């Protein structure tokens with residue numbers, strides 16, 4: 337099944353549930369009408385939160401840059417000894 | 426003594442696995458030399474070949490590769506050049522055509538993908554029997570160095586969007602440091618048409634949809650020291666288009 341169909345199925349299921357709520361008036365009508373708005377808002381909040389948290393916990397590795405510089409120096413040394421031109425431009 | 430034992434064990438397990446490392450290059454004369462040195466340093470008891478797919482770099486990348494062939498042997502470093510810049514996706518399939526390994530490793534030449542992680546890819550594959558092992562920057566032990574806030578923000582945004590919409594089952598979609606079982610790469614690469622970052626995403630999403638066993642290993646990513654990035658431009662727009670394309674076709 338194409339992935340978009342899965343998502344659409346999910347949307348349809350949620351809509352059906354919502355329409356069910358509207359009809360049976362288990363919750364008050366005015367509240368039920370607002371539910372989709374809440375849903376969209378919470379989805380947006382979830383996205384922002386995930387980006388925010390991801391940004392705060394973004395894994396960095398400054399020590400790796402130092403190690404790479406050492407590897408580069410070592411590599412250049414070796415390549416030079418083999419007569420390979422590694423002058424950086 | 427020890428060596429003998431090892432050999433016997435290998436005979437029991439059958440033929441020793443062979444790995445082909447495909448490295449696409451465009452203007453990477455210094456990086457490719459350092460990369461080759463580091464690969465040989467970190468893969469001492471592994472049978473492998475390096476396939477350099479160079480797209481007619483004007484900076485003399487191919488001359489450097491030929492010098493490297495003299496040092497390490499033409500059977501270990503294969504230069505499979507193309508006449509002009511034809512893009513990354515086709516560079517991989519071009520390299521694949523000339524690869525003789527049971528497993529194919531794909532990595533960038535610019536040292537953002539450090540060869541010291543190669544053993545952990547190979548080990549992971551052997552332990553789990555996975556079809557694909559992909560390097561991820563977004564787990565413990567992984568990480569990125571050299572990105573500014575904007576770059577981090579777009580990366581996080583893109584990742585959250587793709588995770589929410591595509592449910593791909595892997596944490597790092599656009600990383601391109603990966604090990605594939607040969608047959609799996611042949612299968613997946615033929616159904617991929619995207620370019621740039623989206624190509625990496627399409628590969629892993631299609632593989633995941635086809636039900637291939639995918640494992641992850643943490644890798645760190647240090648932004649390139651030498652040379653300049655060849656992707657870029659309207660990256661974000663391309664990415665969004667790619668996302669929609671994958672939603673509709675996978």
Ligand SMILES: Nc1nc2c(ncn2[C@@H]2O[C@H](COP(=O)(O)OP(=O)(O)O)[C@@H](O)[C@H]2O)c(=O)[nH]1
Nearest residue numbers: 449450451478480512516533534535654655656
């Ligand atoms: N053969 C070939 N290699 C390429 C091409 N474009 C990029 N590359 C190589 O692909 C790798 C990743 O490219 P890079 O510019 O570092 O992309 P970035 O890391 O996403 O910014 C490097 O090894 C480049 O030399 C191309 O058109 N042809």
Ligand SMILES: [Mg+2]
Nearest residue numbers: 533535537649
């Ligand atoms: Mg790069």
